[in-house]
Each structure stands twice: as structure tokens, then as C-alpha cells.
Amino acid sequence: MGLLPSFSDISKPLPPSPATDQQRYAENEKKLKGLHFKKRNSREPPEVVSSSIPGQAPVRSTKDISIGRLVSSNVDLRPVSQKILDVWDDWTCKASGEVDEDAPFAADGESKGEAFNGLCLASEDIVHDTPAVPKPCRPRLQNKPVIWAKSRQEVCETLECFRSYQGGVYHIHDLAKGYLLSAFSSNRDVFEHNGKLIISHGGGKAEALHSTKGRSETHAAADQLEGDQSVRALLNTFKANRPLVLLADDKYALFPFDLAAGEYTYVVLGLYRITHAWAELQPAQTNIGRVVRYKFAFQWCEEEDPWWFREKETPAALASGIDNNPLGMNAPIELSDTSSSYPPECGRCQQAFPQVYQDAWMCLNPKCAEFFKVNGEERVLDNLTYASEFLALQPRNIPEVRQSARPPPPPQSNHGIVTTKRFSRGLHCQECGRLSSRYKWEHWECKSCGEIYEVNGQVRSAKDFWYQLEGIPYLQSRIDPRSGNIPLNKAALLFQPHGRSSSLTICEQPLLVSPRSVHIIPGGALINREADAIFRKYQEQASAGEIQFRRWPLRNSNRIHIGRGELLTNYFSQNTGAPYQYVGGADQTVPLETGPSAVRDALALIQKRIEMTLHRHEPFNEVLSAAYMEKQRMAFHSDSEKGLGPVVASLSLGSIAYMHFRLHSQYCREEGSRKVALSLLLRHGDILVMDGAGIQKFYEHTVVPMNFRIVATARNISPENHMA
Numbered sequence: 027m028g029l030l031p032s033f034s035d036i037s038k039p040l041p042p043s044p045a046t047d048q049q050r051y052a053e054n055e056k057k058l059k060g061l062h063f064k065k066r067n068s069r070e071p072p073e074v075v076s077s078s079i080p081g082q083a084p085v086r087s088t089k090d091i092s093i094g095r096l097v098s099s100n101v102d103l104r105p106v107s108q109k110i111l112d113v114w115d116d117w118t119c120k121a122s123g124e125v126d127e128d129a130p131f132a133a134d135g136e137s138k139g140e141a142f143n144g145l146c147l148a149s150e151d152i153v154h155d156t157p158a159v160p161k162p163c164r165p166r167l168q169n170k171p172v173i174w175a176k177s178r179q180e181v182c183e184t185l186e187c188f189r190s191y192q193g194g195v196y197h198i199h200d201l202a203k204g205y206l207l208s209a210f211s212s213n214r215d216v217f218e219h220n221g222k223l224i225i226s227h228g229g230g231k232a233e234a235l236h237s238t239k240g241r242s243e244t245h246a247a248a249d250q251l252e253g254d255q256s257v258r259a260l261l262n263t264f265k266a267n268r269p270l271v272l273l274a275d276d277k278y279a280l281f282p283f284d285l286a287a288g289e290y291t292y293v294v295l296g297l298y299r300i301t302h303a304w305a306e307l308q309p310a311q312t313n314i315g316r317v318v319r320y321k322f323a324f325q326w327c328e329e330e331d332p333w334w335f336r337e338k339e340t341p342a343a344l345a346s347g348i349d350n351n352p353l354g355m356n357a358p359i360e361l362s363d364t365s366s367s368y369p370p371e372c373g374r375c376q377q378a379f380p381q382v383y384q385d386a387w388m389c390l391n392p393k394c395a396e397f398f399k400v401n402g403e404e405r406v407l408d409n410l411t412y413a414s415e416f417l418a419l420q421p422r423n424i425p426e427v428r429q430s431a432r433p434p435p436p437p438q439s440n441h442g443i444v445t446t447k448r449f450s451r452g453l454h455c456q457e458c459g460r461l462s463s464r465y466k467w468e469h470w471e472c473k474s475c476g477e478i479y480e481v482n483g484q485v486r487s488a489k490d491f492w493y494q495l496e497g498i499p500y501l502q503s504r505i506d507p508r509s510g511n512i513p514l515n516k517a518a519l520l521f522q523p524h525g526r527s528s529s530l531t532i533c534e535q536p537l538l539v540s541p542r543s544v545h546i547i548p549g550g551a552l553i554n555r556e557a558d559a560i561f562r563k564y565q566e567q568a569s570a571g572e573i574q575f576r577r578w579p580l581r582n583s584n585r586i587h588i589g590r591g592e593l594l595t596n597y598f599s600q601n602t603g604a605p606y607q608y609v610g611g612a613d614q615t616v617p618l619e620t621g622p623s624a625v626r627d628a629l630a631l632i633q634k635r636i637e638m639t640l641h642r643h644e645p646f647n648e649v650l651s652a653a654y655m656e657k658q659r660m661a662f663h664s665d666s667e668k669g670l671g672p673v674v675a676s677l678s679l680g681s682i683a684y685m686h687f688r689l690h691s692q693y694c695r696e697e698g699s700r701k702v703a704l705s706l707l708l709r710h711g712d713i714l715v716m717d718g719a720g721i722q723k724f725y726e727h728t729v730v731p732m733n734f735r736i737v738a739t740a741r742n743i744s745p746e747n748h749m750a
């Protein structure tokens with residue numbers, strides 16, 4: 027490891043180690059306990075099956091639109107459709123449990139309430155939240171943090187520099203952007219010079235409690251390697267001399283103030299640079315009794331002093347003589363001596379290292395035979411202390427950064443389009459500093475002080491999304507031969523014209539009792555007039571706040587959420603009619619009779635078209651309307667809540683979406699059978715009917731829109747569910 031660009035003269039005798047901030051902190055703590063404050067002066071593909079029928083404008087050729095004809099879908103080499111098929115593949119893969127970097131949710135939720143809205147985890151393991159550390163008595167903050175949040179989701183949805191729901195290092199393109207200080211502090215982690223110098227162990231692989239499929243296991247600590255993702259990103263950031271943002275949560279024991287007392291679960295400390303990076307040997311309960319851990323020294327690099335020790339002399343405090351600066355935050359800071367010579371090199375590996383530890387100089391290259399040895403003997407000691415020179419701040423021989431850790435204000439609309447990814451980002455409130463997820467459709471609103479930031483968008487037409495269908499056959503479905511549980515010859519694709527409309531019976535599962543079909547009643551340019559009007563009405567009523575589209579908190583988020591605090595659904599929704607438990611509880615439901623007219627119109631259209639095609643009346647009494655901005659989706663779930671009728675039907679509006687079905691885990695006997703079994707394309711105006719309780723009992727589904735989309739899903743919910 028090439029290390030350390032600048033060091034002071036280590037050939038000088040080392041002065042005795044001064045009291046560290048922790049020691050000073052401990053002393054102060056004693057004083058604080060007795061509240062003896064005194065004023066100080068000092069400043070301290072699968073196989074593709076598809077069919078085509080007439081109707082939708084963008085189909086490519088008359089050949090592709092003959093009624094009822096099955097055509098191969100590998101017809102298109104043009105970019106848009108290719109892109110969509112790629113996305114399909116991507117999502118089929120994601121749906122089957124592969125990595126998504128910033129995924130807050132588990133893939134295996136048993137019900138809608140658990141896996142209602144997210145993505146899949148990188149693995150099936152969920153590392154439990156960091157264990158509680160004994161709480162030292164710390165004073166309350168005197169200044170409000172400049173940037174703070176109550177949940178990890180708020181942090182990840184608002185800050186560009188930290189979008190990791192798992193782990194403490196957020197990196198992108200092999201560079202660390204954000205670093206979260208939390209519990210699990212290790213030996214020689216320090217918070218020095220009032221937080222202008224922070225040393226922390228980075229990169230994971232500590233001993234930890236994991237849960238896999240409900241079983242808890244302790245994973246032993248392992249050596250960190252230079253090539254481990256987080257370590258590598260931090261080392262690259264150090265070598266590139268790039269700033270990164272440090273955050274702390276209320277479990278970070280070295281922060282001198284009690285964050286929890288102010289209900290600040292997460293705070294942004296500010297911008298830092300990595301001034302030193304090195305590996306050390308630490309004792310561990312492993313076979314060989316030690317592990318290699320990487321340490322990083324972060325030095326404050328903003329122009330202003332850290333916000334937590336800017337003095338705030340309130341008149342009341344001055345009058346009472348209470349020390350506003352009980353921790354000696356403004357003490358003059360020693361800088362390291364710049365008249366340094368070069369740090370010594372290891373005789374074996376020829377790499378140069380500063381004297382990090384008081385006791386002795388050591389080679390810090392874990393690949394070298396001399397690593398962590400003094401006179402040929404390994405130093406695996408708990409009680410090594412840092413050399414005082416090493417804890418001095420580096421001189422400001424590099425320009426201080428002018429950038430800020432603050433997130434930008436909410437975006438302005440581009441041609442009236444306000445559903446792009448940027449618009450689903452969170453808000454940093456200029457009034458109170460709180461980060462809030464975008465949880466209301468009609469505007470941004472701070473969850474603490476209620477500050478509102480307007481959104482000025484325009485109504486979008488279904489035609490805006492026609493480009494997505496270029497080259498894609500009119501109806502498209504895909505049955506995965508790898509699914510194992512649905513033999514292809516049994517999974518017949520039946521295309522049946524029904525009067526003016528049509529239904530597509532896609533899935534016949536031989537194991538299940540009837541009825542159990544999924545039908546699509548296709549929309550089309552000629553019959554979509556009603557759907558177009560409903561789409562418009564939905565948008566108008568949503569932006570006027572008449573339809574209260576919200577991202578509701580997940581009820582069972584504790585079981586699946588890795589971060590802390592409330593976890594909101596990934597999409598916006600509103601329930602009308604009978605109460606539906608899994609979305610924000612039943613309290614937010616509005617009656618059908620007096621509810622938004624867009625919802626009533628959608629329900630009427632769904633019922634009318636089922637009557638026309640399936641020749642029966644479905645007595646739906648509930649409609650869940652969902653609105654998706656770009657990149658939002660609904661995770662795997664099944665509509666199996668107690669009291670739900672066997673038929674569930676939805677009207678799709680706006681962008682196309684892919685719907686994937688897979689068997690519930692308990693029905694997957696064969697390896698690999700958990701793969702997506704069936705994928706459907708849902709277009710504007712299409713009505714999807716999941717016909718039969720077996721669909722929900724045996725399968726779960728996910729919906730992945732390709733852009734802005736609204737869906738109205740109708741169900742029949744019996745009164746016993748109202749009481750549940």
C-alpha cells in the first residue's frame with residue numbers, strides 16, 4: 027500500500043502523549059454529571075411468447091397487428107424496445123434476488139405489508155442493526171445540526187453522498203462519497219480536535235450477528251483486504267485526495283453530544299479528507315487470534331468550523347453563567363510540524379510509513395513479512411496508543427474545499443415534467459435542517475416544521491409514452507422455462523377474442539385448483555378514450571391534493587429494514603372504499619361514494635370491461651390507486667390479506683410496466699424454481715385480471731413501471747377484514 031503523502035519529522039523524540047479528546051471528554055463528563063458548569067475563558071429470456079392485435083398506434087407494421095396471431099418477439103433491433111427488453115432482463119434478474127446496491131427492503135416478504143415496495147437485498151442475509159452501546163451521559167447539542175434525519179431512508183433519498191442502506195461506506199466508481207460513524211467503534215477510533223480529526227475503522231468484516239431465513243448466526247471477524255470494495259474505495263479516495271462526507275448516528279459513542287436527546291438519529295458532520303490510511307493487526311476471536319483491519323484518519327476540510335462547536339451564547343446562558351462551551355471545543359489546535367523529513371521505509375518492502383503508534387515504528391503493509399512487527403515479533407496488542415505527532419492536524423497545504431455537504435434545493439420542472447427521478451428525491455429543509463423523503467405527491471413537505479416546496483407540473487398524456495412501444499408486439503408475455511414448476515406445454519397461452527375486447531389467459535398451473543388465470547383485457551387507441559380521460563383526471567385531482575397520494579410507512583418494516591427509523595413505501599398510494607389494511611393501515615381510506623371521481627371512473631371502466639369480456643359482474647368495493655414516479659415500483663407481494671375476494675383487477679394508465687409472477691418460497695421444491703415464472707407487459711388502458719384465489723396463494727407478483735404510471739386496482743374486501 028502506498029501511503030501517506032506528508033509527515034512530520036519522526037526522527038525527533040516523541041513528546042509524552044497529550045490527553046486525547048476522549049480523556050478530556052471523560053473528565054468533562056464527570057463535571058457535566060454534577061452540572062457544575064463553570065465559565066471558561068479558553069477556547070477549547072427465456073422463451074418469448076407474444077401475440078398481436080390491432081389498436082395501439084405505435085405498432086410497427088400491419089404484419090404485426092393481425093388478430094390473434096402469435097408472433098415471435100425477437101423482431102426489433104431498434105434502440106427503444108431493445109432498451110426495454112434489457113430492462114426486462116435486468117428486472118427479471120433483480121426479481122430473482124440479485125444485487126441492487128441501495129436496496130432497503132428484503133425480497134422475501136410474505137405479504138404486501140412486508141415486501142410492499144422495494145427491491146431485493148444483495149443477499150438473503152440481513153445484518154442486524156448495530157447493537158446498542160452503553161450510553162455515556164452527554165450534553166444536549168446547543169446548535170441544531172445543519173443536516174439531520176430521523177430515518178436512514180431520509181438520508182439515502184436526499185443525500186447524493188450517502189445512498190447506502192447497508193453498511194457504513196457509500197462508494198461509487200470505486201471512490202468513497204460518504205462514511206457513516208456508528209456503533210462498533212474499535213480500539214483507537216478517535217474524535218480529536220473537536221472532531222476535526224476522526225479516526226475510524228472502515229470496510230466491514232467485523233464480527234457480526236446475521237440472520238438468514240429467520241436464523242441468527244454470529245459471523246466471525248475476518249481480515250480486511252486492500253481489494254475489499256469499501257476498503258478499496260476509501261484507499262482510492264485517500265490517494266486521489268478527494269473530500270467525502272462524514273455522517274454520524276446517535277449510537278456513535280465518540281460524538282460529544284447526545285444526538286438522541288434531540289431526536290437526531292443521523293447527522294451530517296461535514297466534509298473531510300482522508301489524511302492517513304493504514305492497516306493494523308487487532309486481536310480477534312479467530313483461529314489465529316488476530317485480524318487485519320484498516321484504519322482511516324479523516325480531517326475536517328471545510329472553511330467554517332464544525333457546526334457542533336460554533337459558539338452560541340444565549341442571553342439566558344450568559345446570565346446564568348452556564349458554560350456554553352463545556353467540552354472546551356474551541357481550544358487552539360496544534361498543527362503538525364511541517365519541517366518534516368521523509369518517513370522511514372520498511373527494510374523489506376521498501377514502503378514508507380509514519381510513526382503511527384507511540385510504542386514503536388512498524389511496517390504497515392499487510393502483504394509484507396515485517397507487517398506489524400517490532401524486532402521480528404508481531405505486536406497484536408489491545409493497548410497500543412497513537413503517537414502524539416500522529417494525532418496532530420495536518421497543515422493546510424492543500425486548498426480547502428469550497429463545496430458543501432448540503433444537498434441542492436428541490437429541482438425545477440423541465441417542460442412541466444415532474445415525475446422524473448429527481449422529483450422523487452428527498453428535501454433538505456432550509457428552515458430546520460431536517461431531511462424528509464418526498465412523501466406527498468402534490469409537493470415536498472418537511473416532516474418536522476411543515477415547510478412546503480411547490481411542484482409545478484403539467485398533466486401528461488398517454489401519447490407521451492407511445493414511444494416505449496415502438497417495435498414491441500401488441501401483447502407480450504414471457505414464461506420462463508427455468509421456472510421448473512410450470513412446464514411449458516402446460517403453461518398455455520390462449521388468446522381469445524371476446525366481443526369487442528379480448529382476454530389473454532396466460533397461466534394454467536396444473537397443480538392448482540381452478541379457477542386460476544391471469545387475463546389481460548387489452549386497451550387500444552380506439553377504445554382508450556375513457557382511459558385517457560381517467561388518466562388526466564387522476565393527475566389533476568392528485569396535484570390539487572384531492573387524491574391524497576402518499577408514501578405510507580410500512581407496517582412491518584422492522585423485520586426487513588436494515589436502516590433505522592420509519593420506512594415508507596417506494597410509491598405513492600391512496601385507498602378508496604373498503605379499508606385495506608396493508609397500506610398505511612385502514613385509517614387513511616376514503617369512502618367510494620364521496621371519494622375522488624377519478625377513482626370511481628376507473629372502477630366503472632374495470633367492471634364494464636370485465637362484463638364485456640368475461641361476462642360476469644365483479645362486486646368490487648375497494649380501489650387502491652398507486653402512482654409511480656420514474657424508477658419507483660411495487661415489490662413482490664400477494665394480495666392475500668384476510669377477507670379479500672378471489673378476483674383482483676387493475677387498470678393501467680400512462681407508462682408501460684412489467685409485471686412478474688413467481689411462486690411463493692414454500693412451493694419451490696426445486697433449486698432455481700424461485701425464478702420469475704411469468705412476465706407480462708401492461709400498457710396504458712390494459713386491464714389485468716388475477717382470477718382466482720390460487721393466484722395469490724401460490725404466486726406473488728411485482729410491478730416495475732418504465733416511467734410515470736398510475737394504476738387503479740380493484741378488490742372485494744369482506745366486512746371481517748374491515749374489523750381486522
Ligand SMILES: O=C(O)CCC(=O)C(=O)O
Nearest residue numbers: 650660665676729737739
Ligand atoms: O399494477 C400495479 O402497479 C400493481 C398493483 C398491485 O399489485 C396491487 O395493488 O396489489
